[in-house]
Amino acid sequence: MAGRENVTLKDIAGAVGKSVATVSKALHDREDIAPETRQYIKRVAMEMGYNPNVIARRLQKQRAEALGLIFPLLSARQADPFFAELLAGIADAAAERNFDLLVSSRAPGPAEETLYRRMVGERRVDGLIVAHPRTDDWRLDFLAAEHIPFVAVGPYTPELDAPGVWVDTAAGLEQAVAHLAEQERRHLALIPPPPHLRFSRLCRETFSAATEAHGLRGQIAAGIEAFSQKEGYRAAQMLLAGPRPPDAIIACHDLVAMGAMAAAQNEGFEVGNDVAIIGFGDILLAEHAQPPLTTLHQPTYQMGQQAGRMLLDMLAGRPPSPRQVVIKPWLVIRQSSNLALWL
Template identity: 30%
Template sequence: MVRVTITQVAEYAGVSIASASRALNGQIASAETIAKVQHAAATLGYVADATARSLKLGRTHQLAYAVADIGNPVYVEMMTAIERVVSASGYRLVLSSTGTSSSSVDVVRDLGRGYVDGMILSPLRVTDELLAALAKTPTPVVVLGRLPDGTSLDTVRADSVTAMRLVVDHLVAEGRRDIAFVNGPGDTTPGTFRRDGFNTAVTAHPLVSTRSIDADDFTIAAGYAAARRVLDGDRRPDAIVAANDLIGIGAIRAAEDLGLTVPDDIAVTGIDNTELTGVIRPGLTSVDLGADERGRVAAELLLARIAEPSRAAHTVTVAPALVVRGSSLSRARAQGRAPHHETDSTELDEERAAG
């Protein structure tokens, strides 16, 4: 199919090429000219050359969202929130999977090619090489995650320390006294902060026994394998705190395959409160880290940075909230509660006060 050119549109409309270009690009033109050109473009089936227009205007009207694992539901939730904000401002969102830390560096370096006007990056690992690439890029970047103090970039953070305190306090209140923490890779940013948060949380409960193990990844399969190692040991815990929901789901499956009942024999909790937590049975207790809110804030920060490149860097921390489901209740509470009942931390506190 032969592409219709702006020259043909101008000829059909009976105007100059310059007038046709102004009319099609929203620049100053008479109402009569705009009507003629739009009619000509529709009749001929003209489609604007996005590349040429981007070069002319100095904008691509595309933004990138780069994450380690595009299959992880928490990233999908953030992506949905980001797309909702940027599309309302006329931008198209481009998705990129980074995987390893070196891939994150490559993605940032590629920003110099000018294929997007800005990027929201959620790196799994923050290395010196990545920080150097971020410092050099001329393209606005907002980071979902934590960067070293003094880094002059817009960031949106989860509060893993408070998240771990919420879930550990909940398990102890439910009568659990031997808690295993199943983390993801400990050299990652989420792995580091969730491990530190767990270690801080358990110091408030000196009578509780704890142990930690790292899974090979933040996935169901890796969580299953790590949980099997914990549950097959000589001393079986009565609770597992998983570093994310996928690991938590893997832990529930591992417990079932070993003939254990959740939550009677072992309680399991996750982090992120993704949609999967309400699909499995029993429902998975999880800490909501505000994925939707983090995505929304990151998108707004990026648009603000594009509009005002010299503005001061902002760091926003989104507060977590515990969502209690059947996977972590004590035996007595699990038996007395309707199956799959879902509650949040506020309702749970009210129940305890009343009882």
């Protein structure tokens, strides 16, 4: 079928033998049109060269047909692989409903707040994904006050009553402590998340309770400022330089764990033998570390995809059910906690 300019809905309706209303609904993915009919009408429209005026349509509907995501990055050199996987999941969910995804990044602070206010004030997005909720998080309060739909993504904290897709960090830490107890490690240290993140206190409390339950000595390192190898190196160096260094370290993030591994190796410790190290996240680099990193796996792509779908349902007037999805991570055992796996 030859394409031509200025193809209208009426032209397509004549070609497929349907009403203009049916064609319009099909092209807008309305669920009251059968999937096979939608696919047929879209195929014919594409073959005819139909090119809808997206800007006009959005003005008419008074919607941006876009989701927003602002990464809280401190610097380009400290980019978190978690966000890359999360972004892919959200983007795919948005594409399923023909929505765009507006992505930006700002370090937490005044510039970040200005960007949120501009994005919302100019109605550049219809809703936002909020990553890694913080203690006393102004972002959640601001979006709620502006009546902007949002879904949060990150580690679970029971006191946060907001729609979200969460990873159960506490359950993960309990698995890590139990594994180290089975490996007959007796002195465990935790490198906790930065204190401004909401789940930092929960990590400390869970670690202390789990080590006590297993009859182990627990030590919590000084707080880090960011999820980075540099911060992990610094924290582990201080732990291992003490008079009674731990024989196992649990880090709140894989990048932090990799920094801890480098510090241990530079101090003459054999990782997986003298000191066991466990991370959190199971980023792509984890299995290629030397030695490969034992870590708690979280399905970050699926979390992003589910968060995107939840937000799109909210924008369509369908309250998410359930309102909060909590995913339990699972331990992936590699050589950094048991060097005998090399053998």
